[in-house]
Amino acid sequence: MQRLDRTDIAILNKLQDNARITHAELARSVNLSTTPCFNRVKAMEEMGLIRQQVTLLAPDKLGLHVNVFIHVSLEKQVEDALQRFEQAIDARPEVMECYLMTGDADYLLRVVVPDIQALERFILQHLTKIPGVANIRSSFALKQVRYKTALPLPANGMTLPE
Numbered sequence: 001m002q003r004l005d006r007t008d009i010a011i012l013n014k015l016q017d018n019a020r021i022t023h024a025e026l027a028r029s030v031n032l033s034t035t036p037c038f039n040r041v042k043a044m045e046e047m048g049l050i051r052q053q054v055t056l057l058a059p060d061k062l063g064l065h066v067n068v069f070i071h072v073s074l075e076k077q078v079e080d081a082l083q084r085f086e087q088a089i090d091a092r093p094e095v096m097e098c099y100l101m102t103g104d105a106d107y108l109l110r111v112v113v114p115d116i117q118a119l120e121r122f123i124l125q126h127l128t129k130i131p132g133v134a135n136i137r138s139s140f141a142l143k144q145v146r147y148k149t150a151l152p153l154p155a156n157g158m159t160l161p162e
Contacts, residue, residue, distance in 0.1 A: 002047065005157045007032065011040055012049070016150035019053035047160075056149065064112045066119055067144065071105035072127070073135035081132040082106075088130045094122055105137070 010030045014021060027037035044050050059067070074081050082100070089098050089109065097110040113119045119138070127136060
């Protein structure tokens with residue numbers, strides 16, 4: 001079992017806040033010299049704790065004004081149908097998130113599109129064409145109250161599961 005100490009957690013929090021921070025700035029912010037800090041980051045990447053670094057864009061400024069949550073129910077929850085649905089969804093760039101769910105719907109999608117017409121095209125030309133889709137329900141987000149990408153990490157360190 002591996003353990004992350006306070007410094008590791010501080011590094012991860014800084015990287016979650018700003019992935020473009022230089023190694024020197026990162027090291028200085030967690031009170032390490034550059035090489036040990038770089039080595040810790042590299043080790044956490046090798047452990048798979050850091051999946052990737054991305055740039056978050058402003059959807060509204062790019063004309064993506066409609067944020068929709070779509071509940072999808074399948075005719076049957078059999079492995080082939082689930083795989084077929086997931087592969088089809090994976091190919092759609094407007095699908096930002098997709099979750100296999102418990103409860104009334106089998107999947108919950110978060111879809112971002114420029115307008116209602118684009119949503120209609122997505123639903124009619126893509127979603128309804130996936131074999132096994134039985135029911136589609138949409139809910140429009142009126143306002144984004146909170147959106148964050150940083151995971152909540154314990155300040156005192158943590159033991160990683162095996």
